[in-house]
Amino acid sequence: MSTLQTLDRGLEAIDIVSRRAAGISPAELADELGVHRAGAYRILATLERRHLVTKGDDGRYRLGSGALVVAGRFMGQYRTAAQPIVQDLADRTGHTALVSIADRDESVAIAVAEPAARGPIGISYRVGTRHPLEHGADGLAILALRPEQPDDIDAVRAARLHGHAVSRGEVQPGTAGLAVGTGAVSDTDVESAIGLIALGQPTDLDLDTLLPVLHEARERIARLY
Template identity: 40%
Template sequence: MSEARPAPGAQTLARGLRALESIAVAPDGLSILELAEMLGVHRSIASRLLATLAEFRMVIRGADGRYRVGSGLAALASGIHSTLRVAAEPVLRELAESLGATIALLVAEGEEAVALSVVAPAQTTYHLSFRAGGRHPLDRAAGGVALLAGMPPRPGEPARVAEARERGYALTFAEVEPGAYGVGVPIPAVPGMPTACVNLITHREEIARTSPPALVAAAARIAASLS
């Protein structure tokens, strides 16, 4: 019995998605030849894929002939982020009130952790907070470590990332805010959604030490609502 092959339309779609992903992660974009080599196809096929992606503004061709992500992809990403934020915020509010600490939804953008949503508890007189849109390097603080732990292992990744992937959360102290504890839990991967995590920040060590089970359960709830 011969092995089933994907239908031509499905194969073209898969190549287009792979092309878009490859361009999105290339710091200086890709040429037609570079993309063809990455996809293992003839230059003419890569050219047709890029022409289609450009038609929908997913990529743009620069004066140097290299292709980079376009406004259409940015709009798509914005919509995906909105879907994730809407699904997560009710859970974040519950967590903030029950734990008495600020809870954030972070996503990975390149090599940075970016706060999509930040919810502070309404019933406490004192708490730490930060603004939505704030960002810091992925290799710093609980949120960054949790995002890396939510990705496939990278060559040479820090031991604490592998540890967080194994136990389900990362706990750090004073890596972004002096005197503050951070606890980050990766949200289980959902097709079509960016790598994301639930992140807690507090000055109170007892909250940080006892919060992981609630954060893990919340991350699972968010993923389930998106599946």
């Protein structure tokens, strides 16, 4: 399929700017894109007019408020698309289901569902709940998909080995968690996981039954990107 080169370069420029915490100069952007400096200025001027980048007093360009608006809309659309998948996972397993994303060193729940046929005792988990990545199956599953590090904790190493993460009462006492990572998408660097929260201990989880359903849900979530 043919692409529009100018649009492609503009999108590539946004990606490059987003990766430079200290911002980027027009000359540096020109080198990154392989274009003349005048071309980089035109791209930056166009993006700045759309508030996708902004020029600082130091002459370097950083993401602008327009990027935040687009990101917010992405999360809203993603949550809407993911919710039916999460609900189906909850209904099929009888456990609370969630999708979470990594935000720096924390996991944040962006879609949560409880089974429709909920018993007298269930688990409530709110959208927006945060916890350290090293606590909870969803965070461990995200960390397990990252490149191996010398200081990885044992739970991350185990999750990487087995292809899924299990946790015990780290986020909510008396619960067990099971999750698989959905990966990081190169265009957005969104790291996410889909998982289940159940009452009891990890040994109470029927992995032979739950994992196939969880992997199926993961594939459906992955296709949303």
